[in-house]
Amino acid sequence: MWRVGIDVGGTFTDLFAWSEEDGSYKTAKVLTTKDDRSRGVLQSIEKAGIPFEQISFLMHGTTTATNSLIERDYPDAAFITTDGFRDTIEIGRQHRKYLYDPYQVKPEPLIQRRNRFSINERMSAKGEVRRELDEGAARELARTIKEGGFQAVGIGFINAYANPAHEERMREIVLEEAPDAHVVISAETRPIFREHARFSTTAIRACLMPVMTTYFDRLSEALGERGFKGTLLILKSNGGVMGPQNAKLRPEELIESGPAGGVAYAAYLTHTTDFDNIIHTDVGGTSYDVSIVENGSGLITRDYELEWEVPVSVPMLDIHSVGAGGGSIGWVDNGGSLRVGPQSAGSEPGPACYGRGGTEATITDANLVLGRLNPSLSDKFELDMAAAEAAIDRLAEKVGLSRLETADGMIKISCETMAQAVKGVVVARARDPRDFVLASFGGAGPMHACFVAQAMSIPKVVIPGQAGVASAFGATAMNIRHDIEAFHYAPLADVNVDDLNRIYDGLEEEAKTRLAADGIDVESMELTRTAQMRYIGQTYEVDTDVPAGVLSAGDSETIATSFHKAHAKEFGVSNESFPIAFIALAVTATGKLKEPPIYDFGAKKPLESHASRSVYFDGTWHDAALYDGSAIGPGSSMSGPAIVEYLDSIAVIPPGCGAVVDNGGNLIVTIGK
Known part of the structure; x- marks a missing residue:
């Protein structure tokens, strides 16, 4: 039987699976199917050649919840609160994201004001009834909600954490009038004081319930049709997994479902390497994720914000994400300066070099033009160099630079964005980056890791042999957690x-x-x-x-x-x-679930460079040695500039840096000054 981990990202859907009998493993990477992400899950299993009936556990990390919230792509939900608190989730805490920016705009509220209702009731902070719930008004409001066709309703009364009686009664009345609606109350979602975070988290649960119920039902049905009889488990933001029934009831716990697998793999590395403290980074096609793993565990926060002043007040891995990935688009601002992201070409149409209709210059196009990417993309498919050059040239003309200067500038800007994300996490938790190593995951991660480490004075970088599917591997190493x-x-x-x-x-x-x-x-x-x-x-x-x-x-x-x-x-x-x-x-x-085997992803072969290629660094072309990542064994060492090509990722070792392969097949890079 196979234990399968799947990570659905903005651009790629990754799979890592290991056999519970002999420890052998399989990997797969397919483009994410944005119209229905469950199709990409099925395609990855089929590409890996794993019979559905031979899967014991399917551990699934998904960005569906996050994307739905960011894009405000969910059915209209209603929110009922105490008189006087109708606008709490929109007013927030009156913090300013940018202290001196008079033009900043707050995020669009999760639930529009016209869909937020208030009712006469009041509890004290000690749980004592100050005003009884107006049941007549509650009944009338429930009928209004039914007539409005709302699929989900959030109920958040002031001080309900101290006494939930009024919320529970309001839920009963709404369900009597609209029995098919998803109705959630704040006393069960987040039974803690501070009403803004409690109301916001309740609204998130209400908005996501119809979306995630539909997604998991569709996925479960499709898996069943193909013979799957194993256990489906969903990655949670707190670093654990849960069954789909719990996931449908608590979808707010899935906000960082995708990146959570990467944190689990970083924790796995603390047990299989000599490094106890790791800064986990993951570069996909759309985003750059950063978190801290200390003594084998990811750090937890209760102050996570989906967007500015949109808190998700549940225990979550302290992961910071920014829009910097392989698909991040280069553009010129009104001042004529070169910028990169957060807009991404994603998987549809994708970077210009993918030949799928994309015309804008992306980080992947820049890396190809600079010689850091193999045009055959490790024999997966042929990248279109001419399309990449044309896209970079159009951008270069706007900014007034040469092709190479523009491509190099894009990489430097994106790496600085990544470095600032690392700084935000490390400094906020009062840690010194020099006390950590940087672990680089994702298909695009190892291409940029050394530059990020240089910017943050991090002495070493760890690049696993399976960096391109690290989050999927990490999913298989997770336990159920509540x-x-x-x-x-x-x-x-x-x-x-x-x-x-x-x-x-x-x-x-x-x-x-x-x-x-x-x-x-x-x-x-x-x-x-x-x-x-x-x-x-x-x-x-x-x-x-x-x-x-x-x-x-x-x-x-x-x-x-x-x-x-x-x-x-x-x-x-x-x-x-x-x-x-x-x-x-x-x-x-x-x-506790069964742990994955301790893998040695290195080959038992001597180091051998099979070719070289001209690669552009800091204004000069360098002759960089090329290595097959699957053919270098423990103890192998190399000096930059060098390119190490793995099945699902490519590592770039800049001039001045050196690397050695450890006993587990991980590439350990020492960063030059």
Whole structure:
């Protein structure tokens, strides 16, 4: 039987599969089918030659949820809230993205104002009823929603995290009038204070439910028609997977479903190399993803924003994405300056050199013109050099540069965009990039990794032999995971330990129920506790480890010590004389799955350059040695300039850099100054 990982990106759909019997593996890469991404999933399996009936687990990372939200491509949804809070999700927190820009425009609201409704009700912050729900108005509003044909409805009442009774009753009334609608309430979506994030996350769940239900139903049906009888699991933003039924109910947990596989592969590398701390980067056709893996785990955030002032308030891997990929388009702004992205040619029509109708110059076209890409693209299909040159020439004429200057400038600009993305993640988490290595994934990643590392003073770059399908490989290494939270404010010095035990017991029971729904037996369940805590008076929290088992008053000192350490790690300071408070309690539930084998992707052959090619670096053509990535074994070393061609990616080693192949077949590049 085969365990299959599939990553659906903006341009390519990647597959990595390994045999549970003998550990052999297969890979495939096909163009993403944007009109129906499930077709690309099926095509990748067929291209890999894997019989559908021989798949035990299909681990699927998808960008469908993210694309639907960014493009606002979903059926109209309604939102019901307390009188006076109708515009909360649009007003936001009144932050400014650019402090001195008077012309900045806020993102389009997820749910238009005409589809947002308010009703007379009120709960206090302590969960006490201040105004009863107006059931007559609620009934009338439910009928309006039915007449409007809304497929999904989000309900977010103020202070519902303290008492969800009014939200639950409103849901009952809406379902009585519109039984086919998807109805979600904020007390179940995000039972934590701060209404803007809670309402926004609830609106996201409502908007995505019809989209993802349709997608997973269509995919499951198509797989079944082809003989698939295994288990379908969906990658989550928190670094785990869940079954499609849970995914349909909690689609907001899929925002970073695609990049999550890359983080899992970076974690795999920490177990198979000598590197504990890795900056994971992934360059696809459309985007550049960055995250930190520390001591084998990706860092988690609760402050993720889909767009400026559009928070997704669920535990997610701290991944930062920018529009910089192989398909990123070069253009000239009103000031006559060369710019690149975030617009992308994607897979349709794709870069000009793909010969699929694209006419605009992209990063892939620039790399081809500079000699860094093999025109045969590793024998996949022939790239059109003339079309790439014509596209670059049109752009060069607008900006007043030569062809080579324009192509080189595009690469430098895009690499600087990538470097700033790395800086944003590393600096925001108070880490020093010099303490990390940079792992480069994606088909286009290894072409730019060394330049990004140079810009950020990162000493080494790790390029796996399967970099082009790393996210798909990572998907097969993931476990089922659920994060469950409950609001509980209490100063640590005054906390009622019985309340903590009661809440944690309830969270753990819910966690076991969710794991059981995903087919996990009790022996394979692993539960860990954390709490969101802060110094009293702060407006932000840090995750703090909490001991398992029945808590007693004596555990307060242990929890306090854990908090001070976590605070110092995140912010560089702590003070044991400041009082501490609980804000929320959480349980992470993990269902352990079989781990992939430890692979050696290197060949048992001596290093041998099979040819050379002229490659353009910094204004000069260099004679760069060419290497077949599948034919170089452990211990092989090389000096830049060099090009290493793998089946699904190409590594560019600039002048001044050196590389060696480790025992796992990973190319370890030492960055020159």
